[in-house]
Amino acid sequence: MDTIGGAATVPRSIRHEDCFSDQKTNMKVGIRGELLQDHGVKPSSSNNEDSSNNKEENVHKSAKAEMGELREENERLKKMLQQVEKDYQSLKLRFFDIVRRETSKKYEYSFPSSDETEEPELVSLCLGRIPSKPKKDDNASNSSKSSRDNEDLKAGLTLGLDSKFQMSTELVSNPSRDNGLEDVAEEDEAGDTRLPLKILKRNIDDEVAQQTNVKTARICVRARCETPTMNDGCQWRKYGQKIAKGNPCPRAYYRCTVAPACPVRKQVQRSAEDMSILITTYEGTHNHPLPVSATSMASTTSAAASMLLSGSSASQPGVGFHVSATQLNGLSFSLHDSSRTKQFYLANSPSSPLLPTITLDLTTPPSTSSTTTPFNRFSSSFTSTSTFPSTSLNFSSTAVLSNGYQNSYGTTLSNLGSSLGLGKQHQEQVMYQPYMENNHHQQAASQQALTESLTKAITSDPSFKTVIAAAISSMMAGNGSASASSS
DNA sequence: CGTCTTTGACCTGCGC
DNA sequence: GCGCAGGTCAAAGACG
Numbered sequence: 351m352d353t354i355g356g357a358a359t360v361p362r363s364i365r366h367e368d369c370f371s372d373q374k375t376n377m378k379v380g381i382r383g384e385l386l387q388d389h390g391v392k393p394s395s396s397n398n399e400d401s402s403n404n405k406e407e408n409v410h411k412s413a414k415a416e417m418g419e420l421r422e423e424n425e426r427l428k429k430m431l432q433q434v435e436k437d438y439q440s441l442k443l444r445f446f447d448i449v450r451r452e453t454s455k456k457y458e459y460s461f462p463s464s465d466e467t468e469e470p471e472l473v474s475l476c477l478g479r480i481p482s483k484p485k486k487d488d489n490a491s492n493s494s495k496s497s498r499d500n501e502d503l504k505a506g507l508t509l510g511l512d513s514k515f516q517m518s519t520e521l522v523s524n525p526s527r528d529n530g531l532e533d534v535a536e537e538d539e540a541g542d543t544r545l546p547l548k549i550l551k552r553n554i555d556d557e558v559a560q561q562t563n564v565k566t567a568r569i570c571v572r573a574r575c576e577t578p579t580m581n582d583g584c585q586w587r588k589y590g591q592k593i594a595k596g597n598p599c600p601r602a603y604y605r606c607t608v609a610p611a612c613p614v615r616k617q618v619q620r621s622a623e624d625m626s627i628l629i630t631t632y633e634g635t636h637n638h639p640l641p642v643s644a645t646s647m648a649s650t651t652s653a654a655a656s657m658l659l660s661g662s663s664a665s666q667p668g669v670g671f672h673v674s675a676t677q678l679n680g681l682s683f684s685l686h687d688s689s690r691t692k693q694f695y696l697a698n699s700p701s702s703p704l705l706p707t708i709t710l711d712l713t714t715p716p717s718t719s720s721t722t723t724p725f726n727r728f729s730s731s732f733t734s735t736s737t738f739p740s741t742s743l744n745f746s747s748t749a750v751l752s753n754g755y756q757n758s759y760g761t762t763l764s765n766l767g768s769s770l771g772l773g774k775q776h777q778e779q780v781m782y783q784p785y786m787e788n789n790h791h792q793q794a795a796s797q798q799a800l801t802e803s804l805t806k807a808i809t810s811d812p813s814f815k816t817v818i819a820a821a822i823s824s825m826m827a828g829n830g831s832a833s834a835s836s837s
Numbered sequence: 838c839g840t841c842t843t844t845g846a847c848c849t850g851c852g853c
Numbered sequence: 854g855c856g857c858a859g860g861t862c863a864a865a866g867a868c869g
Contacts, residue, residue, distance in 0.1 A: 587842090588841075
C-alpha cells in the first residue's frame with residue numbers, strides 16, 4: 351500500500367516479512383528478559399576485593415552460561431515455530447478436505463430434485479483472478495450433480511476479498527438502469543444491445559470487459575487508524591478526492607497499481623462522528639496475484655463477504671451487512687442486516703446501488719478492549735434477520751489467542767478459530783488462555799482446543815463452510831502467491 | 838526526470 | 854430541464 355499510510359513505497363511483502371521476523375525477535379527478547387530475571391546476578395554487597403574479583407569471574411561465567419541457555423532457548427523456539435507452522439499446514443489441509451466434502455454434501459442436499467438445468471445462485475468470490483465464469487453455462491443441459499459440485503467447489507474455494515457475485519439470471523434482469531458496468535454487460539450477454547456510450551467505451555478494455563461478467567461486492571472496513579489510509583498490503587494510487595455531503599472530511603479515491611489494468615478501487619474517508627475512524631471501501635476484483643501481506647485483510651474481508659454470500663444475498667441486491675470485529679485480522683464479526691436502514695456506509699453510491707455492501711467494523715468497542723491487546727482478543731457475534739433465512743444465525747463467541755503467532759499464519763488461524771467458534775442457534779463461549787511463553791504444553795493444548803473448536807463448528811454449522819473456505823483460500827492464495835485478492 | 842499527489846473541471850446519474 | 858452529488862480525468866505542482 352503504498353501510498354497508504356504514508357509509509358508507503360515500501361513493498362508490503364517485504365514489510366510483512368519484517369513483521370514476521372520482528373515477532374520472532376520479540377519473542378526471543380521477551381524470553382531473554384524473563385531468563386535474565388530468573389537467573390539474574392544480584393549485585394555484590396561485599397567490600398572484599400578478592401571476593402569481588404571472584405564474583406566478577408563468577409558473573410562472567412554465569413553470563414556465558416546464560417548465553418548458552420538463551421541460544422538453546424532460541425533454538426527450541428525456532429523449532430517450536432516450525433512445528434506450529436507445520437501443524438497449521440496439516441490443519442489447513444484437513445479443513446480444506448472437510449470443507450470440500452461438506453460443500454459437496456450440502457449441494458446435493460440443497461438441490462435434490464430441482465430442475466437440473468436450473469442454475470443455482472452461484473456466488474463466487476474470486477481470489478484476485480477472474481472467475482471461471484460458470485454462469486449460464488452452455489452445458490447447462492448436461493449439468494450433472496458432479497459438475498455442479500465442481501462449480502460449487504470452485505465458488506467456495508475461490509473466495510477472496512474481491513468477491514465477485516456470479517449473478518443469477520434473475521438478478522441480472524433486475525430492472526435497474528444504473529446497475530453499473532457489470533449488469534450492463536450481463537444484459538449484453540443476454541442480447542440487450544442498449545449500452546451506454548461510457549460502457550461501450552470501457553468495454554474496449556479487455557480487463558474491464560472481464561470485470562463486466564460479474565457482480566462485485568463492496569467491502570467497507572471501519573478501523574481506527576491515525577494514518578491517512580489503512581495499510582492493507584496492496585499498492586494504491588490516489589486519483590481523486592472529493593468532499594462528500596454530510597462529512598467534512600474529504601473522501602479519497604484510490605486505484606490499485608499492483609497491476610496496470612487492475613480495476614480495483616477503494617475509497618477512504620474518515621468518519622464524521624469519530625475522526626479517528628477510517629472508513630475504507632473496496633470495490634472490484636484484482637486481476638493479479640496479491641502480495642502476501644495483503645492476504646490477511648483479504649481473509650477477513652473475504653470471510654465477511656462469504657458470510658454475506660452464504661446468506662443468498664445475491665438474489666437480494668441492495669442489502670448490506672454491518673460487520674463488526676475487534677480485531678483487524680479476525681474473522682469475528684457481527685452481521686446486521688441493514689436492508690431496512692439502507693447501507694450503513696457509503697450507501698449513496700450512485701454507480702452501484704445494488705451492490706451488496708459488507709461493512710467490517712474493526713473499531714474496538716471500549717467494553718471489549720479492556721485488558722488485552724487488540725490483537726489477541728476479539729469477540730464476535732452474528733445476528734441475521736429473516737431477510738436471510740438461510741443464514742439466520744445467532745452466535746456469540748469470544749476467543750483469546752496468543753499473539754505469539756500473529757504471523758500470516760497465526761492471524762488467519764485466529765481468524766478460523768474466531769469464526770468457527772461460532773455456533774448456530776446457540777451461543778458458545780470459547781476462551782483460549784493466552785499462550786505462556788516457553789510453555790509448549792499449553793501451546794499444544796490451546797492448539798488442540800482450537801482444532802476441536804474448529805471441527806465442532808464445521809460440523810455443527812454448515813454455513814460456516816463458506817467462511818472457512820474463504821479464509822483457507824485466502825491463505826493458500828497468499829502462501830502460494832499464486833492468486834489472491836483483496837485490496 | 839519520473840512518479841505521485843493535488844485539485845479544479847468534467848461527466849454521469851438521480852431527484853425534483 | 855435543472856441542480857445536486859458522486860465519481861473520474863488530467864494538468865500542474867511537489868518530491869525524491
